[in-house]
Amino acid sequence: MGKGMISETARYALENPSSIREIMSVVTDFKKHPEKYPRPLIYLGGGWPQDPPPPILRTAAKEIIEDDHTWIESSRYGTTRGQPDFIAGIINYENFIFGRKIYEEEVIVGSGSTELTAAFMLTILDPGSEVILTCPGYLNYPRQIQTETLLRCKIKRWTVLKNHTFNPDFDELQDLISDKTRMLILCTPGNPDGQVYTDDMLNAINDIAEEKNIWVMIDVAYRAFIYEDYPKYFSRERRENEIWMCTLSKEFRVPGWRMAYALANEELIKAVETVEQARILCPNRMAQEILTRVLQDNTRLKTVKEYYETGKEKYKKVAQYTAEELRNNIPDLGILEPKGGFYVFFDASKYEKDSKRLCSDLLGEYQVALAPGVDFGMEGWIRLSFAPIVEEPETLKEGLNRMKEYFSKKK
Ligand SMILES: Cc1ncc(COP(=O)(O)O)c(C=O)c1O
DSSP, rough: OOOOSSSSHHHHHHSOOOHHHHHHHHHHHHHGGGGGSSOOEEESSOOOSSSSSOOOHHHHHHHHHHHHHHHHHHHOOTTOOOOHHHHHHHHHHHHHHHHHOOOOOGGEEEEEEEHHHHHHHOOOOOOOEEEEEEESOOOOOOOOOOHHTTTTTTEEEEEEEEEEEEEEHHHHHHHHHHEEEEEEEESSOOOOOOOOHHHHHHHHHHHHHHHHHHHEEEETTTTBBBOOOOOOGGGGGTTEEEEEEEHHHTTTTTTOOOOOOEOOOOOHHHHHHHHHHHHHHSOOOHHHHHHHHHHHHHHHHHHHHHHHHHHHHHHHHHHHHHHHHHHHHTOOOOOEOBBBBBEEEETTTTTTHHEEEHHHHHHHOOOOOOEEEEEEEEEEEEEEEOOOGTTTTTEEEEHHHHHHHHHHHHH
C-alpha cells in the first residue's frame, strides 16, 4: 500500500495505538500460546468486569428469541434515536434506580458510549474548536477527538490531580476557556483515578460552562460503583449545558452488547440524531428489545437494583483491599484512595519514571499486565484494574505478590 493511500488520521491512529488494545493482543496471544510464557498471565489492564450480567437479562433474551414475532421484529432495523419503547424503559430505569426524572426528547441511544461520544464530537466541534479534557482522564477521548475531527481540534488539559490529591481548581478551568472552546469532558467516578466529583464541584463547573456557553459532557460509566454516598447530581434534573453519557457496559456487565444512551438538550439531541443517520442508521436493535423487557418492568428492575447493591459492595471491598495491600507492601508508591469504579491509580515514579517501560517490564518479567499512566496524561503513574479478576481473590493476591517482588528488586 502506498503512503498516500490512507489518510492523515489513519496514520495518526497507527502511530498512536491504544495501549490497552495492545495489552489485549498479549492476552489473546497468551490464550493461544500459554506455553510461551513462564507463568499464567495476570491481567489487570482493561476495565472489563468479570462477573456475569444480571440473570434477568438472560430470561429476557430467551423470551425475545423464543417468540416468533419478537425474534423477527428485533432483527429488523430500528429508529436512529433508539426504539421508543426502549427510551420509555430508560426513563423508568433512571427514575427507579437513580431517582432521576428525565424526558423523552432529551434521550438518544447509541452503540456504546464510545460511538455515541464520537457522534457528539462530530455534532459539536468544528475545525479549530477546542476541547478541555481533565488530567488525568480517560485515554480514549483524545484519540477520539483526533480521529473524529481529522486532527483539526485542539485539546487542552485541566489538571485535577495535584500532589496526590483530587483538587480541581476552577480558576484554572476559567483560564483554559477561550472563545474557541466548545466542550469539557469529565468522568465521575473517574477512569483512571477512581475519584468522584462532589456536588459543589459539578455546580461550579456548570456555572462556568453556562456563563461561557460550553457543553459539559459527564461520563458516568462507573456510576453503579460508587463506594460511599452518592452525590445529588446523579438524581437531580439535568442542567442546561450538561450531556450525561450513560453506558450499560459496566453497570449491566454487557460491554460486548454496545449499548449506551445520552441525555442532553433537545435541539442538540436532534442534531446528533441527524448525524447518526449517516453514521450508524440505528443502534443494536436486539439488545434494545432485550433490555426494554427489563427496564420497563419494576419487578425485574428490583432484582437489578439488588444486583447493583451487591456488586458495589464486592467492587468496593476489592478496591480497598488492593489499595491497602499496595500501601502496606510496596513502599514509596503514591496511592490515590479509590472512591468508586474499577481502578487503583498510583504514582510509581520513585521506582521508574517511564510508565510504559514499567508496564512492559512487569509484563515481560512477571506476566502481570497493568496500564501506563502516561496514556491517561500522568507519566510515572500506573493504573491497576481489578475488574477482570474481581471474583478471583487468589489471582489478585498472586498478582500483588508478583508486583511486590518486581518493585523490591527494582529498589
Ligand atoms: C470512562 C469510560 N468511558 C467510556 C468507556 C467505553 O464505554 P462503552 O463500552 O460504552 O463504549 C470506558 C471503557 O472502559 C470508560 O472507561
